[in-house]
Amino acid sequence: MINEIKAMVDNALVALSEARNTDEVEQVRWSFLGRAGRITNVLKQIGSLPQAERKPVGASANAARDRIQAAAEARIRELQEGRFARLAELEAIDVTFPAPPLDRGHIHVLNQVRSEVETILERLGYQVEEGPEIETDWYCFEALNLPKGHASRDLQETFFLAEDESIVLRTHTSSVQIRAMERLRTPPIFVIAPGRVYRRDNLDATHLPYFMQVEGLAVDEGLTVGDLKGTLLYLVQSLFGPERRVRMRPTYFPYTEPSFEFDTLCGRCGGAGCRSCGNQGWLETGGCGMVHPNVLRNGGVDPEKYTGFAWGFGIERMALLKYDVEDLRLFYENDLRFNEQF
Numbered sequence: 001m002i003n004e005i006k007a008m009v010d011n012a013l014v015a016l017s018e019a020r021n022t023d024e025v026e027q028v029r030w031s032f033l034g035r036a037g038r039i040t041n042v043l044k045q046i047g048s049l050p051q052a053e054r055k056p057v058g059a060s061a062n063a064a065r066d067r068i069q070a071a072a073e074a075r076i077r078e079l080q081e082g083r084f085a086r087l088a089e090l091e092a093i094d095v096t097f098p099a100p101p102l103d104r105g106h107i108h109v110l111n112q113v114r115s116e117v118e119t120i121l122e123r124l125g126y127q128v129e130e131g132p133e134i135e136t137d138w139y140c141f142e143a144l145n146l147p148k149g150h151a152s153r154d155l156q157e158t159f160f161l162a163e164d165e166s167i168v169l170r171t172h173t174s175s176v177q178i179r180a181m182e183r184l185r186t187p188p189i190f191v192i193a194p195g196r197v198y199r200r201d202n203l204d205a206t207h208l209p210y211f212m213q214v215e216g217l218a219v220d221e222g223l224t225v226g227d228l229k230g231t232l233l234y235l236v237q238s239l240f241g242p243e244r245r246v247r248m249r250p251t252y253f254p255y256t257e258p259s260f261e262f263d264t265l266c267g268r269c270g271g272a273g274c275r276s277c278g279n280q281g282w283l284e285t286g287g288c289g290m291v292h293p294n295v296l297r298n299g300g301v302d303p304e305k306y307t308g309f310a311w312g313f314g315i316e317r318m319a320l321l322k323y324d325v326e327d328l329r330l331f332y333e334n335d336l337r338f339n340e341q342f
């Protein structure tokens with residue numbers, strides 16, 4: 001009997017050493033130590049053995065059980081370590097391998113142009129002034145020499161936020177002019193007001209229901225149209241290059257007198273005329289003029305002592321001129337293939 005037990009142990013040790021995974025180890029262990037296992041059966045039979053054999057056979061069977069148990073556990077540890085070693089080899093990180101490029105966000109093209117405009121004008125001593133997008137009729141129209149019923153209010157399709165039309169989404173950043181004069185009080189006042197404006201325009205390639213504008217306002221003693229033109233020229237040439245000239249054409253705005261539209265020399269044809277500028281040689285850029293005395297007065301500035309000039313343009317328009325973009329909607333579609341170009 002004791003020899004049989006020894007043979008069982010030898011068989012078990014061989015089977016365990018040949019087991020290729022933990023399942024196979026468990027099968028071997030079960031076949032020897034499980035409820036109907038070979039060693040278990042020996043232990044069950046001990047009671048029926050002659051008295052003299054019970055003790056040595058029992059001791060031998062118990063020792064065999066412990067031996068097989070220990071060998072099975074050792075084999076499982078061995079297999080797991082091997083598995084980890086293989087995994088380590090398979091999944092090891094090769095630190096010398098070039099990393100895949102990470103997508104990084106960057107500032108949107110419109111904000112790039114906006115901050116470029118701010119930087120250029122800050123060099124001339126302008127400071128950035130902010131105003132609310134929800135504005136009262138006074139700041140948006142009335143104080144800018146646009147009384148109720150004035151014909152040119154129809155030019156600006158307004159979003160009204162109150163039934164009595166006293167609260168509006170600002171249609172232009174000119175609404176910041178009066179606020180700036182009220183806050184700064186005494187000229188010289190040199191401010192730029194960049195921000196979003198709203199108009200009831202239908203969305204198409206050249207119109208947006210909201211867009212970004214930059215307003216410039218300068219108030220001081222003795223300012224002239226020459227100062228205005230010099231400022232615009234400096235801005236345009238800083239943005240687009242030294243060959244880009246500026247031209248001013250008379251027009252009408254209620255808040256400036258005289259008033260002008262200003263154009264930038266076409267960068268493609270240098271003024272000769274091309275498809276890009278509609279054969280004009282010039283690209284419409286923005287509006288400007290000398291601040292109307294009524295507007296200065298409404299801002300608390302004495303028009304007998306001071307003069308001022310103001311100008312405004314759309315940031316989208318500037319970005320379009322700078323990068324030759326054909327459709328304004330592209331700026332707001334957030335298509336990464338578009339955005340990533342800038």
Ligand SMILES: [Zn+2]
Pocket residue numbers: 266267268269270271272273274275276277278279280281282
């Ligand atoms: Zn052209």
